[in-house]
Amino acid sequence: MSTYFTTAAITICHQRRGEGDRVYTLLAANGGRLEAIADGSGKILSKLAGHLEPFSEAVVTLVQRGTTTKLTGAVCRRRFLNIARTVERMQAAGACLRLCRELIGVGQDDPQPYALLRDALTALDDGAAPEVRDAVPTVFALQLSSLLGWRPQLDRCGRCNAGVASGSFDLPAGALLCVSCARSVSGAAALGIETVQYLRSVLKDPLPAAAAVPASADTRRTAKQMANDLVAYHATAKSA
Ligand SMILES: [Zn+2]
CATH class of the missing domain: 1.20.1440.120 (Recombination protein O, C-terminal domain)
Structure with missing residues (x-):
């Protein structure tokens, strides 16, 4: 059974995995620290990546199936743009x-x-x-x-x-x-x-x-x- 949930989150880091997938380590308002996989196939990752850049807060949609959490949506809520200036x-x-x-x-x-x-x-x-x-x-x-x-x-x-x-x-x-x-x-x-x-x-x-x-x-x-x-x-x- 799959459970869908939405939460505000900040990207801690990410790394590549397998065939172009990306594993995001997020700190979320609901769920604490999470590891979520963004599917590299199709256009999912390319659509999500811009919303999950370092020093930004996003609202993410996650799907939990067993022990795996997949990242299916992300909308940037706030970008801390001044941080990258110095x-x-x-x-x-x-x-x-x-x-x-x-x-x-x-x-x-x-x-x-x-x-x-x-x-x-x-x-x-x-x-x-x-x-x-x-x-x-x-x-x-x-x-x-x-x-x-x-x-x-x-x-x-x-x-x-x-x-x-x-x-x-x-x-x-x-x-x-x-x-x-x-x-x-x-x-x-x-x-x-x-x-x-x-x-x-x-x-x-x-x-x-x-x-x-x-x-x-x-x-x-x-x-x-x-x-x-x-x-x-x-x-x-x-x-x-
Ligand atoms: Zn003492």
């Missing part, structure tokens, strides 16, 4: 798409990552100031991790539960450790008060506002490194 914006948007590919499993049906990705692309498309633009992938990484159940614990020590304002971030615990507990853990990255406050703010505010939270270049750099470490840790765990 290398820096393209790199920032590309980083967000890569995070979706690395962290979200196929079949994780939750509409929130889709809304978050759309907010990130919108912020980049709207022509944010350079420091805001550069903060988008970091904020996206932290907020996506939170949506997927890996929200960093930054108010209490992950070992002794004492209140903490700074300390060392322990990736396996997903938590900040106080100075005394951190002594028994190797490899936990030190986070100062300013960085901890910055991380708490960007986890609390919605994306466009979170990317505009003011911080020193040093704080942004430390937060970016922490977000990268968090993502790498969970991406490795997911693929293991």
Whole structure:
């Protein structure tokens, strides 16, 4: 039996398969991350491809038969045209798409990552100031991790539960450790008060506002490194 459904979706990536077919990895409002095949025969793919370009949002029609999902229709809803105008914006948007590919499993049906990705692309498309633009992938990484159940614990020590304002971030615990507990853990990255406050703010505010939270270049750099470490840790765990 075939099930038809329509959903808004953003293309994460695509690859060729077999005789000119194309497999699209989509992040959808309804269905989460999906892999859908566009038939290369006839005129289907050539009709769809233009609507599914990178950095655009489309309404797609999908047909589910058993474990196979076919893409039968796509109409572009919004093209984030300004993203392609500068290398820096393209790199920032590309980083967000890569995070979706690395962290979200196929079949994780939750509409929130889709809304978050759309907010990130919108912020980049709207022509944010350079420091805001550069903060988008970091904020996206932290907020996506939170949506997927890996929200960093930054108010209490992950070992002794004492209140903490700074300390060392322990990736396996997903938590900040106080100075005394951190002594028994190797490899936990030190986070100062300013960085901890910055991380708490960007986890609390919605994306466009979170990317505009003011911080020193040093704080942004430390937060970016922490977000990268968090993502790498969970991406490795997911693929293991
Ligand atoms: Zn402690």
